[in-house]
Amino acid sequence: MKIEAVIFDWAGTTVDYGCFAPVQAFHDAFEAYGLHPTFDEIRQPMGMLKIDHIKTMLEMDSLEKEFQDVYQRSYTDEDVHHIYDIFEKTLMEGITQHTRIKPYVVETVQKLRIKGLKIGSTTGYTDMMMEPVLKSAKEQGYEPDCWYSPDATEHFGRPYPYMIFKNMMTLNITSVHHVIKVGDTVSDIQEAVNAGVYAIGVIEGSSLLGYSEHEYKCLDLNEKMRAIARVKKTYFNHGADAVIMNFSELPQLIERLLLEEDH
Known part of the structure; x- marks a missing residue:
């Protein structure tokens, strides 16, 4: 790919x-x-x-x-x-x-950029809501190449695919088949499916999982495995192509997808 x-x-x-x-x-x-x-x-x-x-x-x-x-x-x-x-x-x-960067995000984005990949983003927030988020994220070392809220697509947010298409236009992407979308909700997956891009759901720290970092760490193993299985099933039921536990797994998954292209 x-x-x-x-x-x-x-x-x-x-x-x-x-x-x-x-x-x-x-x-x-x-x-x-x-x-x-x-x-x-x-x-x-x-x-x-x-x-x-x-x-x-x-x-x-x-x-x-x-x-x-x-x-x-x-x-x-x-x-x-x-x-x-x-x-x-x-x-x-x-x-x-609530603007702290999640674990592994900054390092993972750096690795993807080294591979020559462009970084876009979409959100359910409005432009005004995004202002403090963008400022804080930049201070912590994360800044995508572009971002779009529903304000940029005549208020057609997810599950419509238009924010993804705006990203593709800005980043000069040649095909939906060359794009990966990563999100933490059902509407993220639906947005990706409707755009025709590769959809990845992230488990840890997701809205679907619904736990704070402390709550998640305090779960016993059986509770944790049940919660992970529930979230994974939900993603796949709505059309996800892949599911990752956290961002540390993303470079390896992308490497695997790139290898598939070579074969």
């Missing part, structure tokens, strides 16, 4: 182990609106454009019923925007606490 570029997601993939910045902000926004989603419900649409994420949650059976019980009516676009406004304010207040 010829590889020209690797496109990474942000929260849960390259920064913010466990993808906690948006999870907490969604939780606080819904609670402020009188609704009580579980953390599993919050994580299900993770990776989507955030306003689409809110709509998706409001259409879940339990939250749809709870909304009816609280407000005696169905939700409207006005409700979505009210929740989004609370979410955005809460996220921007807390996001700087």
Whole structure:
């Protein structure tokens, strides 16, 4: 396989182990609106454009019923925007606490660049949300060659493939068959599948796994293996081509794919 570029997601993939910045902000926004989603419900649409994420949650059976019980009516676009406004304010207040680069990211990106690969990125955040993330990541040694949020694609976020295509245009990539996308959510995988690129899911620190670094380390072996198996199955069920535990495994996987091209 010829590889020209690797496109990474942000929260849960390259920064913010466990993808906690948006999870907490969604939780606080819904609670402020009188609704009580579980953390599993919050994580299900993770990776989507955030306003689409809110709509998706409001259409879940339990939250749809709870909304009816609280407000005696169905939700409207006005409700979505009210929740989004609370979410955005809460996220921007807390996001700087969740920008630490995940293990092995900086070294892995350096190795990929030595191989001549270009580094792109996509996100479910808006441009404004990305500003503190980009600044912090750069200070820690990670800066992709380009990045796009749904703001650059007329607000068509994941699972639409357009952010990947914007990366490809900027990086002058010749074919979708020469691109790898790495992410930590179902919508990351769907984005890659819809773009026709090679899709890789990362397990440790992912939103799908849903643990902080400390929580993950404290799991007993059986719990850990069950959690890993669950995440791996979810990725493959949604079309992932490969799954890695963490970024340290990525250079070896790419080396293997490059060798396949030679044979």
